[in-house]
Amino acid sequence: MKDRILSALFIFGLISLFLYSYTQVDLGLTLSRNPAVNFLQKQFQFVGFFERPLSTYLYISILVLFSVLYIIFLRSAKKGHVTRKQFLLLIGSSAVILNFAYPAFTYDVFNYIFDARILTFYHQNPYLHKALDFPGDPMLQFMHWTQRTYPYGPVWLGLTAPLSVIGKGLFIPTLFLFKGMMTIFFLGTAYFIQRISKNKFSVLLFAISPLVIFESLVSSHLDIAMMFFAVWSFFLLKKRIYLLSIFFLLFSIGIKFATVFLLPVYLYVLFKRGKVDWEKMVTYSAVLMLASVIASSFRTNFQPWYLLDVIPFAALSSKFYIKTPIIISSILIPLTYVPFLNLGNWDKPVPTILFYLNISVIALCILSILIKSRKIHL
Numbered sequence: 001m002k003d004r005i006l007s008a009l010f011i012f013g014l015i016s017l018f019l020y021s022y023t024q025v026d027l028g029l030t031l032s033r034n035p036a037v038n039f040l041q042k043q044f045q046f047v048g049f050f051e052r053p054l055s056t057y058l059y060i061s062i063l064v065l066f067s068v069l070y071i072i073f074l075r076s077a078k079k080g081h082v083t084r085k086q087f088l089l090l091i092g093s094s095a096v097i098l099n100f101a102y103p104a105f106t107y108d109v110f111n112y113i114f115d116a117r118i119l120t121f122y123h124q125n126p127y128l129h130k131a132l133d134f135p136g137d138p139m140l141q142f143m144h145w146t147q148r149t150y151p152y153g154p155v156w157l158g159l160t161a162p163l164s165v166i167g168k169g170l171f172i173p174t175l176f177l178f179k180g181m182m183t184i185f186f187l188g189t190a191y192f193i194q195r196i197s198k199n200k201f202s203v204l205l206f207a208i209s210p211l212v213i214f215e216s217l218v219s220s221h222l223d224i225a226m227m228f229f230a231v232w233s234f235f236l237l238k239k240r241i242y243l244l245s246i247f248f249l250l251f252s253i254g255i256k257f258a259t260v261f262l263l264p265v266y267l268y269v270l271f272k273r274g275k276v277d278w279e280k281m282v283t284y285s286a287v288l289m290l291a292s293v294i295a296s297s298f299r300t301n302f303q304p305w306y307l308l309d310v311i312p313f314a315a316l317s318s319k320f321y322i323k324t325p326i327i328i329s330s331i332l333i334p335l336t337y338v339p340f341l342n343l344g345n346w347d348k349p350v351p352t353i354l355f356y357l358n359i360s361v362i363a364l365c366i367l368s369i370l371i372k373s374r375k376i377h378l
Contacts, residue, residue, distance in 0.1 A: 003086055006072060010090060010208075013065045014097040020058055021218055023048030024104035026142035031172060049344070056342040060335075066210040067331040073208060074327070077201040087200050091190055091207045098217035099183040100176065105337050106219040106305075107144040113174055114139055115150050116164035119157065126150035126157065139171065155254030156222055182220040185228040186212075189312055192231045196238065196282075197316050205323065206315040209330035215305040223308035226255040230262065231312050234285065237266065240274045258309050261292040279318060286313035286322050302358060304333045320372050325365035332361045 022044040025031060031041055048055050073090065076082050103109045111131070118126040122134060131137070131146035140146060150157070163181060167174025190207045197203065206212060216224035229252035236245035249266060252259040265284050269276055293306045307329055314326040335357060339350040 003083070006069065007086055007089055009065065010069050010073075011093050011097070013062060013069065014093055016058075016062050016065070017213070017218065018097050018101045019044075020062060021101040021104040023055055023058075025102055028142040048341075052342050052344060056338060059341050060338065063210055063331075063334050066208075066213065070208055070210060070327075070331065073204055074201065077199075077204050082200050082204070087204070090204065091187070094208065094213060094217060095183050095187055098213065099179055101179075101218045103175075103179070103219050105214065106221065107142075108222070109175070109178055109220045110139065110143050111145055112156075112160055112222065113164065113171075113178060114143060115152075116157065116160040117169075118150075120161050120164040121169055152222065152256055153254040155251055156225070156256065159225065159255075179220050182216060182222075182224055185225045186216045189224065189228045189231050192228075192235045193312060193315055196231070196235050202315045205327065206311055209311060209326075210334050211304060211307055211330040212311060214334050215308055219305065221305040221308060222256060223258075223305055226252050226259055227308060227312045228252075229255065230259045234262075234282075234313075237269055238274075238278060242270065258289070258292040258296065261288040261295075264288065282313055282316040283319050283322060286310055286317055289313055304336050307333060321369045324368050324372060328365050328368060329361055332357075332364070 022041065025041060025045055025048070027045060027049060030038065032038060047058075073082065077087075114131050114137075115126045117137075117139070118124050118129055118131075118134070122129070124133075127150045130149045131140060131143060134140070159181070160178070163177040164174060167177050186207075190203050193206055194200075194203045212224075215221050229248045233245045233248035233252060236242075236248065239245075246266065249259065249262065262285055265281055265288065269281060289310045293302075293309055296302075296306055307326075311326055311330070314322050317323060336354055339353050340346055343350065
């Protein structure tokens with residue numbers, strides 16, 4: 001009975017997040033010409049843009065619900081109490097319901113769509129042309145970052161261009177084609193984490209993490225695509241299928257470049273001919289991906305979805321000093337969006353608030369490691 005209640009609460013949370021996502025539909029975007037749908041969209045937008053205290057309260061409530069359930073399910077999985085049916089329900093329902101959520105917390109997916117559109121519709125090179133070079137395009141009305149050229153690898157362009165063609169220039173079908181692809185990558189990452197770890201705890205640490213749910217299933221950041229191929233590659237590396245493993249690692253690097261930080265692990269494994277401590281290799285991989293996040297944060301600014309680069313390998317590690325910070329960050333880093341949801345911009349004092357939030361999360365992670373380490377030694 002308790003399991004059913006918890007599962008029902010989780011699905012309630014998914015539905016709530018799905019509905020909430022539509023409060024963030026850009027005011028310049030009309031999802032449908034149907035009068036009833038258009039009316040409903042405006043009601044949701046009113047909450048998101050003109051009732052910001054209410055919108056913020058709803059967001060925090062949803063995050064708290066997911067966070068509490070995250071801890072409960074992880075504890076249950078650690079004790080072996082999560083059934084296969086419940087396990088599949090949690091992951092499957094997340095994928096199905098949030099596949100149709102609006103990308104509420106980012107404009108990146110719109111840039112992915114337009115980058116592919118430059119190639120497939122305008123027949124131009126997105127590495128040389130930016131969105132602003134096509135001023136008559138209606139998508140520019142609700143896009144951000146229109147002044148930059150293509151910043152990703154050619155593999156990502158190869159993955160997204162076919163979706164642009166299939167979408168036939170229609171925004172809504174193309175959007176959900178992109179989201180569908182991200183959902184597949186999410187499920188694929190969870191699958192290979194299970195194949196490598198062979199335990200439900202590791203999979204759930206990744207798959208029902210509030211941060212992973214918000215950033216991969218709702219916001220559809222390409223980092224989940226990059227990590228899918230990285231984890232698949234690592235699985236093949238462990239199986240000693242070296243050529244295919246290297247191919248998928250290069251495929252991953254060709255999406256966003258961050259997984260180039262994994263090369264030392266691969267070179268070491270190849271040098272040792274696979275006779276290595278795989279627990280150490282997983283831990284090193286998580287640390288190296290954290291290094292890539294730090295490097296990216298210094299180059300630009302830290303963004304919540306950067307942690308998607310770390311969580312899959314952290315989920316595979318058995319080390320408490322890897323898992324504990326990830327669990328804490330998965331719960332607290334989504335608070336990054338609270339100032340924007342409440343104020344409607346990223347201007348001062350938001351950067352200061354986010355700086356202290358990030359410092360607090362780091363301090364809490366360090367403190368939790370020290371406390372747990374002390375308990376272990378005692």
